[in-house]
Amino acid sequence: MGMNYSQIINETARLANIVPGIFRKALRDINFKGYTIPAGWAVMVCPPAVHLNPAKYEDPLSFNPWRWEGMETNGAHKHFMAxxxxxxxxxxxxxxxxxxAVFLHCLVTKYRWRPIKGGNIVRTPGLQFPDGYHVQIIEKDQKKQDQECTFTK
Ligand code: HEM
Structure with a gap:
């Protein structure tokens, strides 16, 4: 089976999710692994940290869309909550x-890009690029664009 856009989108959402945390309030005392979360307390879940669990994602920092091959990717679960x-x-x-998907399709069929500067990644725990990430976008010539428009899905 070939690579499809949803694999790339999921891998992007796993690694580059910009939501640093989601909050829930304990409505009653919750006992969890010997700890008690008292009623009324807020719990912060940090999806970017959950997404780097090496027990679930082999080599978690590498961008590998193939890891999503053959997986149901539309919902959410305790290891994926972008x-x-x-x-x-x-x-x-x-x-x-x-x-x-539309953005990616246009980008890969019509353009090429190369890194210029920046790209340093900081996770605190939300994802940040303190120096930005600058790329030069170059339009591909028409013939190549037509050839690669057969890359679909
Ligand atoms: C990459 C893009 C996006 C990301 C990563 C994202 C992420 C999230 C997350 C994590 C939540 C859950 C918050 C929680 O559990 O407390 C949420 C809720 C929500 N999102 Fe998004 N979102 C995105 C795009 C959008 C867009 C485009 C819309 C609207 C057109 C949208 C509308 C909403 C709404 C209305 C909720 C609240 C749902 C509810 O509380 O029932 N989001 N989003």
Whole structure:
């Protein structure tokens, strides 16, 4: 099976999710692994940290869209929550994925790019690029564009 856009989108959302945390409030005392979260306390879940669990994602810092091959990728689960999960699951998920697919399609079929400067990554725990990441975008010639428009999905 070939690479498809949803594998690339999922891997991007796993590694480059800009949501540093989501919050839930304990409505009653919760006992978890010997700890008690008292009623009324807020719990912060940090999806970018969850997404780097080496027990779940082999070589977690490497961008590897193939890891999503053959997997159901539309929902959320306890190891993948770029768009939250449960009752408050992001209502914009599908819209976002379509936007990303259109963007990626145009980018790879019409353009090439090369890094200029920056690209240093800091995770605190949210993802940041303190020096930015500058790329030069170059339009491909028309013949190449036509050839590569056969890359679909
Ligand atoms: C890459 C893009 C996006 C990411 C990473 C993202 C992420 C999230 C996350 C993590 C939540 C859950 C918050 C929580 O559990 O407390 C959420 C909720 C939500 N998102 Fe997004 N989102 C994105 C794009 C969008 C877009 C494009 C829209 C609207 C067109 C949208 C609308 C919403 C709304 C309304 C909620 C609240 C749902 C509820 O509380 O029932 N999001 N989003």
């Amino acid at each position: 768009f939250g999960g449960g009752m408050r699951f992001c209502v914009g998920t599908e819209f976002t994925k379509v936007q990303m």
